[in-house]
Amino acid sequence: MxxxxxxxxxxxxxxxxxxxxxxxxxxxxxxxxxxxxxxxxxxxxxxxxxxxxxxxxxxxxxxxxxxxxxxxxxxxxxxxxxxxxxxxxxxxxxxxxxxxxxxxxxxxxxxxxxxxxxxxxxxxxxxxLARMTRDTTLLERQGAFNQVARALAHEIKNPLGGIRGAAQLLDGELNDKALREYTRIITHETDRLSSLVDRLTGGYGASERKPFNLHSVLEHVRKLTLVEIPQGLKFERDYDPSIPEVRGDHAQMVQAVLNIVRNAVQAMQSRGCIRLCTRARRQCTIHNRRHRLAVEASITDDGPGIDPKLMERIFFPMVTGRDDGTGLGLALTQEIIARHGGLIECASRPGQTCFTVFLPVEDRP
Ligand SMILES: Nc1ncnc2c1ncn2[C@@H]1O[C@H](COP(=O)(O)OP(=O)(O)O)[C@@H](O)[C@H]1O
Ligand SMILES: [Mg+2]
Known part of the structure; x- marks a missing residue:
């Protein structure tokens, strides 16, 4: 004893x-x-x-x-x-x-x-870290951006019909099932873009408010990116299986995350590792409002980092560090997140750039 x-x-x-x-x-x-x-x-x-x-x-x-x-x-x-x-x-x-x-x-x-x-x-x-948080001042500037986005959406809409039609014709000509997977992706993605554009041009009230899980958004983006860049790119996933569903527009959210991931891929020149991480957050403050529950998703790449000269402005429309960039990607992302009552932040240094999205979870459906 x-x-x-x-x-x-x-x-x-x-x-x-x-x-x-x-x-x-x-x-x-x-x-x-x-x-x-x-x-x-x-x-x-x-x-x-x-x-x-x-x-x-x-x-x-x-x-x-x-x-x-x-x-x-x-x-x-x-x-x-x-x-x-x-x-x-x-x-x-x-x-x-x-x-x-x-x-x-x-x-x-x-x-x-x-x-x-x-x-x-x-x-x-x-x-x-060079860190930057977007707050209400940015929201005020969004009005001007919305107009640009609508005009642009209109311009995008027109060729989409042509692309879709051509993909369907091509699909009919192809016998190889593996190749037809590609035409299927073209049709699917043009449809997604076109419905997104519809919502952008048709006023934001038209966007959906359905419950969805953020993991399905991240997984959609991950698979899509791996189809586009099958080599050199690695995704690491650290998902919190307990995250609650958020309410909103799934297609828009896919676009928002896709814009972040595309930038990461471009910055890393298609080689490197992107880490997708989710967490449930209790008592989270977003735009000065306390939320009992929120979901946090972060997308981290190990690329060269954001140019410090751009850091303060990357969420603004037309701010780009690339010769062929439009500077609309992150502005649209920020707009979509804001419309979901959420917040996006960014922290960057060489070798580690992290975009974090916080989305509130509504108490009542
Ligand atoms: N993960 C990242 N790593 C390095 N730079 C980035 C990253 N994400 C965004 N950037 C910088 O922010 C700029 C703005 O991005 P974005 O709004 O999507 O416009 P675009 O991609 O058309 O340039 C990019 O041009 C790039 O310089
Ligand atoms: Mg971009």
Missing amino acids: HHYGANAVQMKHTQADASRQVLDGLKVAVLLVGADRRVSFMNPAAEALLETSTQRGCGQDVLELAPMGMTLQGALIAAGQGATTTLREAVLRLPMRAEEITIDCTVSPLGHASDKPFTIVELNQVDQ
Whole structure:
């Protein structure tokens, strides 16, 4: 019996050591905060970020240790009520430092039902990346873009009929089943484009509001891209099977994601890896509105990165870094995401460009 007990103690020890090692090894800064807002633990990443030591930091009020204005205070209160909050691009102003640090901050409750509740504060510095968030100012500029898009859509619509007709004629001439797969793709894609154009020109009210799973959108785009570029390109998938359905227009969403993936493929010159990742997000703020539930999808490529000169403007129409570019791809993507109540962000550095889409999930259908 005695022997047994000693083993159990040792086991507990090893587990604690392992957890400790994990915390020490994390790149994200982690703070443990008590109900009195005093910090009771910080990992080495937190010490580095906040430019302090565990000895000095522990016992301090977290609002003083990590001065982020009112936002953190609100998130701590929410955590006290059991809610997790993510503050994106919060500004951290350390007293000893001239410049501000931009961070993503997640505040979550730990054992808040017990009599000794704690709050976990995670701080992730984001400004080593050139990062850009599109906000309401961009939405205001969308009006002008909509007009351009409509005019353009009109111009696209005309040749589509011709392409479709020609593909059908060709289909009739082909005996090889494998080749007819290509004509089928042409017809299918022209149909998709044409219905998209219809919706663009026919006013946005006409777009569909049906439930769909974002995975079906990503998979459609992935397969389509692999048909276009069968060699040199690799897709990695990291899907969260629990993501809820979103409501909207499937065809438009395919177009939105396709524009992002096409850019990645072009930037990587058709060789490299594109990673598709999805996550369900609780308590997500999109355009200043808190949503109980949202879906996040990110598309990351390992290409050369976005030209820093363009970074601030890539979502604007007619902004392009390519000789044969129109600069409409990302503008349209942003427009489609916005129409779904969502948000698109981008972060880029050489070797890693990531577009992240957040889409709200409606509480009631
Ligand atoms: N994944 C990426 N990697 C590098 N640059 C990118 C990426 N995505 C977009 N860009 C830059 O953003 C510009 C705008 O893209 P977009 O709006 O689709 O217009 P276009 O593709 O017609 O240039 C591109 O020309 C390119 O310079
Ligand atoms: Mg493009």
